[in-house]
Amino acid sequence: xxxxxxxxGEGEGRGHGLGQGLLAxxxxxxxxxxxxxxxxxxxxxxxxxxxxxxxxxxxxxxxFAFSVLTNPNIDFAAIxxxxxDPRILEGVxxxxxITVIAMVVSTVLAIxxxxxxxxxxxxxxxxxxxxVWVFRGTPLLVxxxxxxxxxxxxxxxxxxxxxxxxxxxxxxxxxxISAFVAGLLALTLNQAAYSSEIVRAGMVSVDEGQHEAAYSxxxxxxxxxxxxxxxQAMRVIIxxxxxxxxxxxxxxxLLSVIAVLEIYTQATVISSQNLKQVELLIVASLWxxxxxxxxxxxxxxLERRYGRGTSRNLPPTPLQRMRRAFAARRPGPAPAPxxxxxxxx
Amino acid sequence: xxxxxxxxxxxxxxxxxxxxxxxRVRKSFGAHEVLRDVSLAVPEGTVTVLLGPxxxxxxxxxxxxxxxxxxxxxxxxxxxxLIGYRQVGHTIHEMTPKQIARQxxxxxxxxxxxxxxxxxxxxxxxxxxxxxxxxxxxxQARTRAKDLLDRVGIADFAAHYPAQLSGxxxxxxxxxxxxxxxxxxxxxxxxxxxxxxELVGDVLDVMRELAKEGMTMIVVTHEIGFARGVAxxxxxxxxxxxxxxxHPEEVLxxxxxxxxxxxxxxxx
Numbered sequence: 001x002x003x004x005x006x007x008x009g010e011g012e013g014r015g016h017g018l019g020q021g022l023l024a025x026x027x028x029x030x031x032x033x034x035x036x037x038x039x040x041x042x043x044x045x046x047x048x049x050x051x052x053x054x055x056x057x058x059x060x061x062x063x064f065a066f067s068v069l070t071n072p073n074i075d076f077a078a079i080x081x082x083x084x085d086p087r088i089l090e091g092v093x094x095x096x097x098i099t100v101i102a103m104v105v106s107t108v109l110a111i112x113x114x115x116x117x118x119x120x121x122x123x124x125x126x127x128x129x130x131x132v133w134v135f136r137g138t139p140l141l142v143x144x145x146x147x148x149x150x151x152x153x154x155x156x157x158x159x160x161x162x163x164x165x166x167x168x169x170x171x172x173x174x175x176x177i178s179a180f181v182a183g184l185l186a187l188t189l190n191q192a193a194y195s196s197e198i199v200r201a202g203m204v205s206v207d208e209g210q211h212e213a214a215y216s217x218x219x220x221x222x223x224x225x226x227x228x229x230x231x232q233a234m235r236v237i238i239x240x241x242x243x244x245x246x247x248x249x250x251x252x253x254l255l256s257v258i259a260v261l262e263i264y265t266q267a268t269v270i271s272s273q274n275l276k277q278v279e280l281l282i283v284a285s286l287w288x289x290x291x292x293x294x295x296x297x298x299x300x301x302l303e304r305r306y307g308r309g310t311s312r313n314l315p316p317t318p319l320q321r322m323r324r325a326f327a328a329r330r331p332g333p334a335p336a337p338x339x340x341x342x343x344x345x
Numbered sequence: 346x347x348x349x350x351x352x353x354x355x356x357x358x359x360x361x362x363x364x365x366x367x368x369r370v371r372k373s374f375g376a377h378e379v380l381r382d383v384s385l386a387v388p389e390g391t392v393t394v395l396l397g398p399x400x401x402x403x404x405x406x407x408x409x410x411x412x413x414x415x416x417x418x419x420x421x422x423x424x425x426x427l428i429g430y431r432q433v434g435h436t437i438h439e440m441t442p443k444q445i446a447r448q449x450x451x452x453x454x455x456x457x458x459x460x461x462x463x464x465x466x467x468x469x470x471x472x473x474x475x476x477x478x479x480x481x482x483x484x485q486a487r488t489r490a491k492d493l494l495d496r497v498g499i500a501d502f503a504a505h506y507p508a509q510l511s512g513x514x515x516x517x518x519x520x521x522x523x524x525x526x527x528x529x530x531x532x533x534x535x536x537x538x539x540x541x542x543e544l545v546g547d548v549l550d551v552m553r554e555l556a557k558e559g560m561t562m563i564v565v566t567h568e569i570g571f572a573r574g575v576a577x578x579x580x581x582x583x584x585x586x587x588x589x590x591x592h593p594e595e596v597l598x599x600x601x602x603x604x605x606x607x608x609x610x611x612x613x
Contacts, residue, residue: 213519218448219477
């Protein structure tokens with residue numbers, strides 16, 4: 001029965017409806033129809049606590065904002081002054097460069113480690129397991145300092161044949177491993193351990209039948225990996241990798257311990273001169289917030305790209321949603337005329 | 346199409362050339378022997394239906410034919426070529442993945458669970474192998490793919506992703522995908538077992554059509570009606586051996602062995 005059937009169709013509609021039809025019996029007939037039958041309005045439960053809790057939280061937020069904005073100890077002019085200071089901008093640039101290089105190299109390394117871990121060769125899979133065990137099991141800060149001290153451990157680095165005197169190329173460690181390179185190494189190697197587990201989870205998530213289907217069509221293992229497995233694994237890999245990229249961006253601040261001049265180090269260097277520590281931390285934080293916000297945009301579109309085929313309909317992008325919202329405001333075609341149709345069960 | 350009637354003894358030569366020859370194939374999973382000296386010949390242009398209870402080794406045998414499973418002994422020959430191995434004297438050595446991939450291009454396979462690539466549309470599923478590994482130009486492959494989709498009766502669904510298709514439609518895309526490589530032989534591994542009953546007919550119709558066109562097919566199925574109507578040869582397997590093989594009327598209506606009779610009773 002549809003609502004349009006109300007009124008004229010009432011007597012006819014009742015009893016033909018599925019619900020009533022099933023209930024029709026002595027007990028259903030016994031319930032006498034009363035005067036309000038037919039136009040009962042349903043009122044949802046009132047929820048006063050929603051309003052009260054919202055008001056309390058808003059009040060607390062307002063109080064905090066007020067206390068910050070009216071704080072005489074914060075020099076807001078200094079924040080504005082240093083936000084685009086050339087040293088800060090240099091720091092921002094270095095942070096971005098380190099993040100990009102470390103993420104790209106670590107992802108390549110992660111794919112290799114994941115492939116080793118999944119390989120049927122016990123030596124390769126054990127080595128991969130140990131790599132993850134070591135780099136995931138020690139603090140990043142410790143690893144960064146350790147790489148900074150590499151020159152103490154190995155005075156010279158050389159390329160040659162292991163266990164022989166054959167050396168093709170040799171260099172003093174401290175010349176090659178600057179603070180920048182040491183920091184990059186530390187972040188990359190540490191990240192590869194985490195990323196390899198993400199890549200492995202993605203590979204494992206692809207159904208075994210996909211290999212078989214690809215092989216039965218005559219695809220080689222490498223082609224199968226590239227065109228069939230990886231695109232499907234990406235769907236599982238991308239959301240956590242987005243997270244990892246954001247943490248990488250923030251973890252670059254740890255490189256301040258080996259004096260890499262990224263944004264946090266730059267901010268502390270400036271504040272050690274003008275003693276405006278809080279203001280410069282706010283400057284750095286604003287930049288971090290801006291950069292992490294920007295990073296979440298490509299993640300959204302990558303997720304959409306690799307989500308193809310998994311859900312029946314992809315959700316609209318923010319841009320599409322905006323267009324639709326505007327379209328909805330314009331007067332649309334006249335609504336369909338009301339019918340008195342009673343749906344037939 | 347001339348229908349050859351292989352005799353129950355598959356070792357005797359048949360009038361037409363055998364496209365597939367399986368000779369004394371052995372296969373174990375650990376201590377469990379799945380195939381024990383299985384021999385079988387499939388003449389070109391004929392349909393062979395493999396019947397048998399689950400665990401009888403029929404699916405494994407099918408998967409050995411395109412080397413999705415390795416074998417422990419015996420030989421599988423498709424169109425005069427030893428599959429998956431090179432023979433050196435009295436032993437056979439496994440080929441490299443690349444060589445095996447080359448052989449598999451001529452053998453199409455359809456799976457129980459369809460195994461379509463979920464990130465590609467129906468058309469992309471079909472076009473992928475011919476363009477990616479077969480070297481067919483993209484436009485030509487797309488035209489061919491549309492023809493194939495039309496042949497299996499789902500031309501309107503070319504742009505749909507597998508998740509947007511019913512089981513029967515997905516299986517027909519899977520058949521079209523296998524056909525796109527112009528295989529000499531088609532293997533069907535329980536192609537209708539995962540389908541809702543009302544969708545089974547559509548897929549069987551496509552397979553019937555294919556058989557009529559002279560495609561050599563080996564089909565693992567429980568559809569006795571299909572076996573009776575389409576098969577040139579029915580092979581009943583149990584416990585890793587061929588119990589009985591022959592013309593469908595012989596095997597299905599006048600089974601010689603008690604095991605075959607019991608099985609046919611249970612599926613009827």
